[in-house]
Each structure stands twice: as C-alpha cells, then as structure tokens.
Amino acid sequence: MASTHPANVPFTEQRARELLPAAVPAADAKLLALGENAVFAAGDLVAKVGRDASLVDRARHELRVAAWLAECGIPAVRAAAPEVLSADGHPVTLWHRLPAAPRPADxxxxxxxxxxxxxxxxxxxxxxxxxxxxxxxxxxxxxxxxxxxxxxxxxxxxxxxxxxxxxxxxxxxxxxxxxxxxxxxxxxxxxxxxxxxxxxxxxxxxxxxxxxxxxxxxxxxxxxxxxxxxxxxxxxxxxxxxxxxxxxxxxxxxxxxxxxxxxxxxxxxxxxxxxxxxxxxxxxxxxxxxxxx
Structure with a gap:
C-alpha cells in the first residue's frame, strides 16, 4: 500500500500511534522506544512500526532471522506474526512480549x-x-x-x-x-x-x-x-x-x-x-x- 501521508511529516510518537491501529489495538499501547522504529507494547504483543516504507525489506529480514534463531535454540525474541504488515506504507511487525525484566542487562x-x-x-x-x-x-x-x-x-x-x-x-x-x-x-x-x-x-x-x-x-x-x-x-x-x-x-x-x-x-x-x-x-x-x- 502506498503511503498517503505527506513525506515531509516527521516520524513522531503521534504519527506512529496513528498507524498502529492497522496492526493492533492502540488504545492502551505504551511507547517503548522511538528510533528507526516506533516500538509499542500492546497487551501480550510488541508492535514495531517502521519509520518509512524503505524499511520493509529490513523488517522481512528480521522475521527471517528470528525464525532461524528459534530453530537454532538461541534465546532471542520470537515473532508473533510471520509476515510484515503494512500501515499506510509503513512496515509493522508483531512480536511476543517478554515478561518484565528483573534487572537491566549488563x-x-x-x-x-x-x-x-x-x-x-x-x-x-x-x-x-x-x-x-x-x-x-x-x-x-x-x-x-x-x-x-x-x-x-x-x-x-x-x-x-x-x-x-x-x-x-x-x-x-x-x-x-x-x-x-x-x-x-x-x-x-x-x-x-x-x-x-x-x-x-x-x-x-x-x-x-x-x-x-x-x-x-x-x-x-x-x-x-x-x-x-x-x-x-x-x-x-x-x-x-x-x-x-x-x-x-x-x-x-x-x-x-x-x-x-x-x-x-x-x-x-x-x-x-x-x-x-x-x-x-x-x-x-x-x-x-x-x-x-
């Protein structure tokens, strides 16, 4: 799907929240990070909304890597959906939400x-x-x-x-x-x-x-x-x-x-x-x- 949003609009938390309902219920979504992706926790899922359409192939790559690491038994995040979703041209991937960490990683x-x-x-x-x-x-x-x-x-x-x-x-x-x-x-x-x-x-x-x-x-x-x-x-x-x-x-x-x-x-x-x-x-x-x- 081609984006209908002006290309010069900054990718902010607000913009990402506008895109989120195309993939998951957004009412109680909590922003975890904002960088190349806006990362939201929503219930038992984590949704990653890509900054722009150029990141679609990168999102597909991440899903493929996640499946391979699962096969290898490497402790890594697991995808909750096998394909990249689209929200007004922005790639969205869904992941199983990990339990709250007892401490920061070192x-x-x-x-x-x-x-x-x-x-x-x-x-x-x-x-x-x-x-x-x-x-x-x-x-x-x-x-x-x-x-x-x-x-x-x-x-x-x-x-x-x-x-x-x-x-x-x-x-x-x-x-x-x-x-x-x-x-x-x-x-x-x-x-x-x-x-x-x-x-x-x-x-x-x-x-x-x-x-x-x-x-x-x-x-x-x-x-x-x-x-x-x-x-x-x-x-x-x-x-x-x-x-x-x-x-x-x-x-x-x-x-x-x-x-x-x-x-x-x-x-x-x-x-x-x-x-x-x-x-x-x-x-x-x-x-x-x-x-x-």
Missing part, C-alpha cells in the same frame, strides 16, 4: 549471547553484509534543513573514507553471523536469562563489528571501564588489541552521528546532540562524551 549478559551467535554456522539463506554506513544518506535526507549542509557534506566524506578503509580490513576472528548492533540495550533479561532483541541488523560479516560497539560505549558513552573489562573476560578477547579497531570505530561513530540527525526536525535535543557529535568528529577529539538518544 555487558556480561551481552557477551554470553555474542559467544553463542558467533559460534553459529551460516544459515540456509544469505545474510547481508553489515552495511554500517548504508543508512547515512537516508538519515541525512530525513534531517533535511534541520542540520547545516556543511555538516551533512562532512559526514558523507567521512562515510566514503571509512567505507573504503573497512573494505580493506583483515579480521582477527573468522567472519560469520553477527548481531550488528550489539549493545546491552538490545538484550532483555527473561525468566531463563538474557534474550537477544532487535534483530534487524543481523548480518554475515566481521565478528569484530559486534565487539567495537562496546569499545565505543566505553570511550564515548561513559560505560564503566570495569564493566567493559567484564565484557572482555566473558567474551574472551578485547577487540582493541586488533589493528582494525580504529577503522570500525570511526565508521560506527560516523553512522551514529548521522543516525541522530534524522531526529533533528522538530526535536531540539536531537539537534543539540548532533551538534555535539559532529563537532567532536571535526575536532578529532575521541574523548568528548556522547549521550544515548
């Missing part, structure tokens, strides 16, 4: 899950490469004139440089299935232990992609160094020992900066965080604190 929980994921063989379908920088253009487009065109041009230049450098990397670990956005925020503590959620970025690529996320969290987002050390001990290797770490870190920083830009229209906090991030990149200062958004 880096060691993530490391346990990554050890399982990184031990998996290739599935019976093709996993894409981890196109970490693939969303930069779309995020900058969605930002529009809410950001300085010079900043957008700077990020495009960084994207091109790091994409070329990343393609030439020699990995330390054998490539294979990865989560692609491996952070404790994508882990839920269930009755039987940690459960992996948000499977959209699942890929077949350098295992180091999953480990650099935590190294960057330590350096940019204020993670306790002791917690990072626990992550390293649980996983069994510190990606910072790898010569290619700086390249993947730079690529992820570029992507993370552009990701915030898409929220800038109509959101002063996003514009401020984008400004902080892009200024630190321009200044070459790796220690400036970034704040999760």
């Amino acid at each position: 880096p060691a929980d993530l490391a346990e899950l990554l050890r399982m994921i990184h031990a998996l063989p290739e599935p019976g379908f093709a996993l894409p490469r981890r196109e970490l920088l693939g969303g930069v253009e779309r995020w900058l487009r969605l930002a529009g004139d809410a950001i300085d065109p010079a900043d957008a041009a700077y990020l495009r230049e960084r994207r091109d440089g790091f994409a070329a450098a990343a393609a030439a990397l020699t990995p330390q670990l054998p490539p294979g299935p990865i989560h692609g956005d491996a952070s404790p925020r994508n882990v839920h503590i269930g009755p039987d232990g940690p459960v992996l959620v948000d499977l959209e970025t699942f890929a077949g690529d350098l295992r180091e992609h999953d480990l650099v996320v935590m190294a960057l969290s330590r350096d940019r987002y204020g993670m306790d160094p002791d917690a990072y050390d626990t992550f390293v001990r649980t996983y069994g290797w510190d990606v910072r020992e790898w010569a290619g770490c700086a390249v993947l870190r730079g690529a992820r920083e570029t992507a993370s900066c552009a990701w915030v830009a898409q929220h800038a229209p109509g959101n002063p906090a996003a514009r401020a965080e984008f400004g902080r991030r892009v200024a630190s990149l321009r200044d070459g200062d790796p220690a400036v604190r970034w704040y999760p958004f």
Whole structure:
C-alpha cells in the first residue's frame, strides 16, 4: 500500500500511534522506544512500526532471522506474526512480549549471547553484509534543513573514507553471523536469562563489528571501564588489541552521528546532540562524551 501521508511529516510518537491501529489495538499501547522504529507494547504483543516504507525489506529480514534463531535454540525474541504488515506504507511487525525484566542487562549478559551467535554456522539463506554506513544518506535526507549542509557534506566524506578503509580490513576472528548492533540495550533479561532483541541488523560479516560497539560505549558513552573489562573476560578477547579497531570505530561513530540527525526536525535535543557529535568528529577529539538518544 502506498503511503498517503505527506513525506515531509516527521516520524513522531503521534504519527506512529496513528498507524498502529492497522496492526493492533492502540488504545492502551505504551511507547517503548522511538528510533528507526516506533516500538509499542500492546497487551501480550510488541508492535514495531517502521519509520518509512524503505524499511520493509529490513523488517522481512528480521522475521527471517528470528525464525532461524528459534530453530537454532538461541534465546532471542520470537515473532508473533510471520509476515510484515503494512500501515499506510509503513512496515509493522508483531512480536511476543517478554515478561518484565528483573534487572537491566549488563555487558556480561551481552557477551554470553555474542559467544553463542558467533559460534553459529551460516544459515540456509544469505545474510547481508553489515552495511554500517548504508543508512547515512537516508538519515541525512530525513534531517533535511534541520542540520547545516556543511555538516551533512562532512559526514558523507567521512562515510566514503571509512567505507573504503573497512573494505580493506583483515579480521582477527573468522567472519560469520553477527548481531550488528550489539549493545546491552538490545538484550532483555527473561525468566531463563538474557534474550537477544532487535534483530534487524543481523548480518554475515566481521565478528569484530559486534565487539567495537562496546569499545565505543566505553570511550564515548561513559560505560564503566570495569564493566567493559567484564565484557572482555566473558567474551574472551578485547577487540582493541586488533589493528582494525580504529577503522570500525570511526565508521560506527560516523553512522551514529548521522543516525541522530534524522531526529533533528522538530526535536531540539536531537539537534543539540548532533551538534555535539559532529563537532567532536571535526575536532578529532575521541574523548568528548556522547549521550544515548
């Protein structure tokens, strides 16, 4: 179904709620997250409403990955409907709601899950490469004139440089299935232990992609160094020992900066965080604190 909503309308909680009734009853839906998707809890279900129609294939991929992980016995979120639904052109996927977590997930929980994921063989379908920088253009487009065109041009230049450098990397670990956005925020503590959620970025690529996320969290987002050390001990290797770490870190920083830009229209906090991030990149200062958004 083609969208009938103006393309330049920001994807806000209100807009997502307008779309939600096409998939689930929306009266008591609770917003859990707003990013690439608006994620709502509604009764025993969780509904993920995609930001725009370009995310349909990504939603289909997530459902396929979820089914495969279930077959492998990996503790991960399970889909409640096998197909992607459409709400005015926006993809919607439905998931079984997990019980309330007794505590937040920590880096060691993530490391346990990554050890399982990184031990998996290739599935019976093709996993894409981890196109970490693939969303930069779309995020900058969605930002529009809410950001300085010079900043957008700077990020495009960084994207091109790091994409070329990343393609030439020699990995330390054998490539294979990865989560692609491996952070404790994508882990839920269930009755039987940690459960992996948000499977959209699942890929077949350098295992180091999953480990650099935590190294960057330590350096940019204020993670306790002791917690990072626990992550390293649980996983069994510190990606910072790898010569290619700086390249993947730079690529992820570029992507993370552009990701915030898409929220800038109509959101002063996003514009401020984008400004902080892009200024630190321009200044070459790796220690400036970034704040999760």
